[in-house]
Amino acid sequence: MKNLQAVRGMNDILPADSALWQYFEATVGKVLAGYGYQQIRLPIVEPTELFKRSIGEVTDIVEKEMYTFADRNGDSLTLRPEGTAGCVRAMLEHGLLGGGVSHKVWYTGPMFRHERPQKGRYRQFHQVGVETFNLGGPDIDAELIILSWRLWRMLGLDEAVTLELNSLGSSADRARYRDDLVAYLRERFEQLDEDSQRRLDSNPLRVLDSKNPDTQALLADAPKLADYLNDEARAHFEGLRALLDAAGIPYVINPRLVRGLDYYGLTVFEWVTDRLGAQGTVCAGGRYDGLVEQLGGKPAPAVGFAMGIERLLLLIETLGKVPAELSRQVDVYLVTLGTETQQPAIRLAEQLRDALPGIRLVVHCGGGSFKSQFKKADKSGALYALILGEEEAAAGQVGFKPLRGDGEQLTLAWDAVPEQLRKVLQ
Structure with missing residues (x-):
């Protein structure tokens, strides 16, 4: 008989490796508890419609990467490709967002995307997600970044990661910017790579995130999103920067940082490293004030982030930051x-x-x-x-x-x- 093996891109975590996972998870839990965050545990399987409505039907995740199937009742279900949508669904389903009550929650567990497996990028991967609700100011955006910075210091990673920041403004700001960006790129359509040509109609802001060097060179003279921000969005971003400066956290402004999910607006950020080759993003997130309403709730501000556990563990090992006591x-x-x-x-x-x-x-x-x-x-x-x-x-x-x-x-x-x-x- 043929020996059975794990599904490609879905890996076993063996006893020799589990101590590092436990150390990481315990450190994360300690940091988040210190900031008053409570754990929420979410289902791995959700209705497919949840991700279509939240992530966006024309995103790569929904179009190409989700593990979707019909159950015995004929309902379309999906193995969660990310955690934010399920967290918002849970908060709404259990009536936790009423009355403007604020919440700070976190979760951890496996996510699933049908991608080409490579080092630090798997079809079953694990994340820690942190979400806050009913807090609309830049102070909570700053807190999320500050607590993640504290985590990097506790893990010995602070000198290997860089914070990149951007503001996507309001939905109206992005709409005006999108129109001008599309017009600019239409005139140069033949010079775009194939993937960017496809995105031009479906999700043009993702062209900014293209890894193709020719497309990036073409974008040098493209309209800048920062020029389209309204006064409120500009003040929010300046407030965030002032708080990070006060906390002594270094960062760079990346005007092409847009994130891959449709629900983001205002603040977006990524922690990146140059120590892991192509898989440089280890933590990313931002503000998604419109998602609660998009999923059927009353408008509520929200902001959060997710960190990739496999990549962070790989970075810990690459830097030689595994505590010696874990070997015993x-x-x-x-x-x-x-x-x-x-x-x-x-x-x-x-x-x-x-x-x-x-x-x-x-x-x-x-x-x-x-x-x-x-x-x-x-x-x-x-x-x-x-x-x-x-x-x-x-x-x-x-x-x-x-x-x-x-x-x-x-x-x-x-x-x-x-x-x-x-x-x-x-």
Whole structure:
């Protein structure tokens, strides 16, 4: 029989890799809790119409990349390609946006897009999303950027990422700009790359984001969106910049930053790196004040961002910022010798777990010689071994042996073991 394998672009996260994921997720959770954000858990599958109405039917995501299927009732469902739309749907469905009450939420989990798999870009990928509702000023835009900057510093990534900012203005601003941009590009249609020619009718602002160098050269003399911003949009952007300046966060203005989703307006931003080749964006977001109304709610301001976990973990590894302690998953390995030691070993292990919450203690299972057990103890990465033979068990004692570096072997009473471990593991 043919061996079954994972779907292309949908990868297993193996035990050896999971410690880094857990470290990253715990760090993210700690930062967000420090700013008063609460976690929301969302379904992986949503009605297809949700993404057509939010992302836009003529976007690449909806046209080419979504995993969509009919369920047994004939309803069209889609594996979520991003998290914002589902979060807005949940907030509306449960009546959380009424009365102008503000909310700060975050979520994490897998997203799905049928793209060509490559390093840092997969068909099942994982994101952390952060969303805020009913807060319309530049102060909350700044807070999202500031908290992400704090996260980069905690992870040791701050010198490897750059913040790019832009304002898309209001929908009326973009409409006026779109008309002039299309007119400019129409006169140069034959010089555009094929993808930009297609986008000219469906989503012309995405031409600004073209990776084709010839198209980018053509855009040098194109109309600039910044020239079309109304006074309110300009003031919002200037307010955001002033807050970032006050916080000491460096940034660059990228007038061609438009993001790939139709629902953005006013602030858009990306954290980018030059350390990962073509996959340079590690976190991106912006303001989407019109999306709540677009999905059937009353108008409500909203802003958020999403960060790609795989890319950030790749960046952590590339920069050598993986904490050394992650390579060790075991603190203490309990070696048992003799058939009469299994029950005492379990009692001792549970007493130690009670006395030392959080200790990573492995009790040897499966029998074997003293030598083979010590090989497994050493391979586990444990710092210390406890040795429980039949004589020690009968006497209420246990051997204590360092497995790394210098240190003498001791014989300890059971009630002395917790204090010894506290001393050496602190």
